[in-house]
Amino acid sequence: MHPGWLEPLISKAEQQPDLGALQPKLLNYFDHSKFEYAGAAGGKMDKYGYPFLRGRVFHVLEEDNGQYNHDEELFWASGAALMLRRSALKEVGEFDELIVHHFDEIDLCWRLILGNYRIGYAADAEVYHIGGASISPNSYKKVYWNHRNSLYMLLKNYEFQSILSRVSVHVLLDWILMIRFLLGGQFKLVVALMHAHTWLLINSLKIRVQRKRVQKIRKRTDKETDPFLFQGSIVKQFFLHKKDTYTALIEAL
Secondary structure (H helix, E strand, O other): OOOOOHHHHHHHHHHOOOEEEEEEEEEEOOOOOEEOOOOOOOEEEEOOOOEEEOOEEOOEEOEOOOOOOOOOOOOEOOOOOOEEOHHHHHHHOOOOOOOOOOOHHHHHHHHHHHOOOEEEEEEEEEEEEOOOOOOOOOOHHHHHHHHHHHHHHHHHHOOHHHHHHHHHHHHHHHHHHHHHHHHOOOHHHHHHHHHHHHHHHHOHHHHHHHHHHHHHHOOOOHHHHHHHOEOOOHHHHHHOOOOOOHHHHHHHO
């Protein structure tokens, strides 16, 4: 942690009681000039459930040149360094233990937004983080947890109509990725993706129970939370249109 990192978070949380979660600026532990993969300058997500960050889109990391030293409504704050309001947690619940790895903080922040809280960012608080220390990138576990939990989160947090129109797109993109893994000879990752989808089918009853809990605390409709989401596909923008920074994505809308 950079000296004095905690005070800006406390100050912002005290001044804005509707903040349910708050994160500092997360920089690379080995190179403080670059944003860090796990948190950067705060999290966003597209409407199909693909997360990205101000400062990191997929694997592309930006240098910190002060371009995100301003307040902006986030969709999620990184669990790598996360301040939470205790009273808000009593309303929306704590971390979902079914998630285990990856997406737990995104799921929690989504529920905070549904409960009428905001997600904040303090640029003058800096923390340095080593990304991927728990699970290595491009591993079986990474693919399994990411794809299992992203779909699980969408299925329980979206309204039914959004599930029909958006989750179906996410599933299609997963299958396209599976074909890409297959053609690239990455058979272990194909199995990981299949394992993720199989878990969702086997645990449909558990998902239904969790979904009921989320919908019960909902104070905002999907239409009201849509402004917090990127209203396009970052997969399309990144891989087809080569938009590899947060600023480029926003300009593409």
